[in-house]
Amino acid sequence: MKAAIYTNYGSPEVIQIINTEKPTPKPNEVLVKIKTSSVTRADTMMRQGVPKYGRLFLGLFKPKNTALGTGFSGVVESIGSQVTKFNIGDEVFGEKLFSNGCNAEFLCVSEDLVIEIKPNNISHLEAAPICDGFLTSYNFLKDIADLKQGQHILINGASGSLGSAAVQLAKVMGAKVTAVCSTRNIDFVKSIGADEVIDYTKTSMANIQEKYNVIYDSVGTLSYKDSKKLISSNGVFMTPVLSGQILYRMLFNSKKVKFAATGIKKTEELKRLFLELVDLFKQGKLYTNIDKSYKLSDIADAHHYLETGRKVGNVVIINS
Ligand SMILES: NC(=O)c1ccc[n+]([C@@H]2O[C@H](COP(=O)([O-])OP(=O)(O)OC[C@H]3O[C@@H](n4cnc5c(N)ncnc54)[C@H](OP(=O)(O)O)[C@@H]3O)[C@@H](O)[C@H]2O)c1
Secondary structure (H helix, E strand, C coil): CEEEEECCCCCHHHEEEEECCCCCCCCCEEEEEEEEEEECHHHHHHHHCCCHHHHHHHCCCCCCCCECCCEEEEEEEEECCCCCCCCCCCEEEEECHHHCCCCECEEEEECCCCEEECCCCCCHHHHHHHHCHHHHHHHHHHHHCCCCCCCEEEEECCCCHHHHHHHHHHHHCCCEEEEEECHHHHHHHHHCCCCEEEECCCCCHHHCCCCEEEEEECCCCCCHHHHHHHEEEEEEEEECCCCHHHHHHHHHCCCCEEECCHHHCCHHHHHHHHHHHHHHHHCCCCCCCEEEEEEHHHHHHHHHHHCCCCCCCEEEEECC
C-alpha cells in the first residue's frame, strides 16, 4: 500500500510517498481501507518538529514515528478475532492520535479508540477532519469553559478549522457568538451561525468595549494584554496554541487563562466527546467546511497550503 511518511524534520519536501506492507489487524483491531484523511496544523507542526520542546516527545533529532496523518474516514476491510463493535463493510471514521498513519491507503485501529460508524448524512470527505476542529473545540467549549446557554463567547480565528467548529458548537450550546475574522470570511462565519462579526483587519481588540464570558483564541493571535479587559469577572480566556505569554499568564492566573492539548486527554474522555459530536452530526446540527482536497501523491502541496495560515475550515486527502 501507499503511505505518506517523513524521516526528518523540515519543509513539506521531507514528505515521501512509499510503498509499504498492508498492515494486519491485531485481535482487537479493524483494518480500514481509507477513503479520506485529514491534513492539519498539528500534522505540519509535527513534520517541522516545532515548537522545538515538542521534540522531547517526537524525537530529539528526527521523528521517532515517521507516519503522517491523524484523522481518517473509510470502510472496514477486515476485523481481528476479538472485535465485537464493527463488521466488514462498515463505514467508519475517527482519529489515530499521536500514532498517526492516516495519510495512507490502509490503517489498523483498535476498536476501543476514537472510531465510530460514520453517520449516513455526512460524506467521507466531511468526516475525516472532524477529530481536528470539532473534537478539539468541543473539549474547550464543553469541558474547559463549561459554556452555558445565554453566555457570550468571542471566537478568534472563526474561519479556521477549530474556529469554524467552535462557532457552530457554541450556537448548538445556546451561546451568543461574536466571531473574529478577516473581511473575506465575514459571509462564511455568518453562514455557520455567528451572531456578530469583528473584522480584525478594521477593528483592533483594544477598541472593543464588550465583556465576554469566554474568549476562545483558536489561532493564538490575540494579545492577552489587550484581551483581558474584555473578560467578564468569572470569565475565561482559552487557547489551543501554547505561547510564552500564555504559559506565563497560566502560572499566575490559571483560573482565567487556559490551554490544553486535547490529544493527550484520556481516551475514554475523548470518546465521550466524540460520541456526542457524532450524535450532533447525525441530527444535522454541524457542518464540516472543506476548503481544498488533494490526492495522497500531492500531500506536500496540502502541507504548503496549510502553512499559509489562510485555510478556511479543513483540508482533506482523497484516496483514489
Ligand atoms: N491544543 C490542541 O489540542 C490543538 C489541537 C488542534 C490544533 N491546534 C492548534 O490550533 C491552531 C489553529 O488550528 P486551525 O487548523 O483551526 O487553524 P487554521 O485553520 O490554519 O487557521 C486559519 C484561519 O485563521 C484565520 N486567521 C489568520 N490570522 C488570523 C488573525 N490574526 N486573526 C483571526 N483569524 C486569523 C485565517 O483567515 P484570514 O487569513 O482570512 O484571517 C484562516 O481562515 C493551530 O495552531 C493548531 O496547531 C491545537
